[in-house]
Amino acid sequence: MTALADLRADFPLLQRTVDAGRLVYLDNAATTLKPHSVIDAIAGYYGTVGANIHRGKHILSEEASERYEQVRARIAERLGVPPRNVVFTAGTTEGINLVAAGLPLKETDLVALPVDAHHSAQLPWRGRCRTTWLAAGEDTTVDEESFQAVLESRPRVVVLTAASNVTGHTAYVDRLAALAHEAGAWTVVDAAQLVPHRLPRVTAGIDALAFSAHKMLGPTGIGVLCLSDRLIEALTPDRLGGGTVDWVDQAGYRLRRAPYRFEAGTPNISGVYGFGAALEYLDRTGEDTVAARDAELLTALLEQVRDRPYLTALGGLGDRGRIPVLTVTLRGVPDPSAIARALSDSYGVMCRSGHFCAQPYFTAHDHTAGLRIAPYLYNTREDIEYAFTALDEVHRLLARSV
Template sequence: MHSDTNFRQMFPALKREHDGKSLIYFDNAATTLKHVDVIRAVEGYYSQNGANIHRGRHYLSEEASEIYEECRQRAARFLNASTAEIVFTHGTTHSINIVADGLNLQAGDNVVGSVLEHHSNILPWASRCTYRPVALNENGLPDIEQARQLINKNTRLIAITHVSNVTGVIVPVEQWCRLAQELGVPILIDAAQAASHIALDTQKMGCDFLALSAHKMFGPSGCGVLYGSAKALRSLKVKTLGGGAVSRVYADGRCDLRDIPWRFESGTPPIASVIGLNQALRYIESIGIGTIAEKNDNLARTLYDRFSQIDGLEFMYSQSKVPRVPIISLTNVRGDVATRVLSDSYGIMTRGGHHCAHPLHESLQLTSSLRLSLHHYNTEAEIKAAFDALEQLKDIIRS
């Protein structure tokens, strides 16, 4: 049995206070707090090791390499993949751009996505070819039947998010993967927001690519994972070359690429961040992603039920009947003002703005929103505190 206290004591930032009270961190969709073992691992690497990996025959290099590759094994287990299918990157955005570069997209090609997407799952496609977003249905989910109509012989990829960073809706990506397989189009899943909330099984999904970031799953910034099936990874062109990605370089500049995943990891990687990710994954393994999902499901129910009771304040897709993670975005408030007041007067950390989701906001005729995003170390008491604060402030912050 895991209590809120047990969860919270593993995250040192939660010990900070505001006017004698513990701060309330409701900005987990931007980045999660860092687990104490992650912090220790990163500090330990820099203070006790600091060596490069895969290139030295001394024990510091071997020690760092061993931990680095242990993380690859752990990430493979986490995603139900093989280690050859796990590429370490600098984050979800970098991972998506590797695929966008590797597909060698041309004028006339198109990529099908949705208006629910984070900018990082729009711009890499739209900057290279035609981007074709589907609308959302009444539950705030991408319209899969519209996607079927948009996909044609020039469609090179479907790129869809698993969990919205604005509304928290969980997209049933298995359905999208089945559609992709039916139509013979590869599919990429943006799992940045999903990775720390729900189980990710790439084999069950049937996806070709999946991208995630360490910093949204209790790990450090500057590190991410690109999963690609062996076939899908080998089909990509390698556009970023350098040391580590090749087995031999000839005098005239020709080279022999290493096999996957190494060909996509040129240069010195974010070693410390990968070592930190290893500890974040270890933590998730230790308590079980199911435990986190269950706690967050309870938080989500409380969050939506409670905030449905604030007269005069509305949140996106409040009538949606599909599963969600505990993220809520209030629509008829001045997000920048609300965020500042909640932070300075109440010690509640939230996020105001468009959350890197302009198309979603524009589809709802909004320019911004106030987002509250929770995780398993948050509590129902904190939800009540935020509710009470917004109840007091609603006449001031309402747009």
């Protein structure tokens, strides 16, 4: 198991100070910090390779192409699929849009959406088809009774949130996807919040699974869309251009095989280099270490909220099937944006306020905006305790001024 002190030393941003003193970064549900190895991999591509992929036979292009496909193969192995099923995208948002735009859907077709879904998982379908909502369960992103009732309406597509970026609750994705598949639906999984904690195996009922590298120590602007064989055959690429075709003449063109038919233009090659370094870093850290850190950090979060009656945790205080992402509302504070700014400017605590691109969830549960605290494997119990002590002071000052 990697020692926490050694692990923290790998992240240069943790050495930074701000006007308030040391920096405590607790906005990991938005994006994670990057270790030296990821930063070095990106700089190394530009400094020592720099060439385009799949475009030439010279040594630099071949070297870049080989590394690019090595990273694809590594991701495929972790997901339990062949490399042909792994498409590189700009991130989760682009991946889900690619599926929504490429499926042969009609305006009358029904798409089922989790009420806690990120806007990137909701909006590509809304306006394109009819939609219906899947209620969140007490300790999961989808209530299974509600889910079964929706399946009776024969949706063409079912979207699932693998882990909520509001509550930290996870879904029983394999079981739900299998049920949706049996009901004749395409299943699309937003795994963006889950992958920092564990990279899932893609089971037979899952047709599409999308995630982003920047949530799991990698760079921004690069992600993965894993497609089932049957979905590959059903999808029409939403963009065409260089890299997507084997042949073009005046009479027509011939698409390349998957995954290349879905990867138009020059890709984010440096991003894939960085993504590969992030995967290697997480592999060296070890799944057991990540799981142990998750459990410790989640326990610390829940303990802090239990001791503060002015806070309400969205999704409750249970720890079953939950990642360390916690959103709270503050009694008498409908908009905590000023509190988030005070935590940053006066205490060096970086967290997020707002609706976290999940406004239907807040509306469904009659909540206004929240304050989200999301630690990751390089955070400590002391970081969390410090953040909540700072929150106490800010809330106390605010109460006095009202």
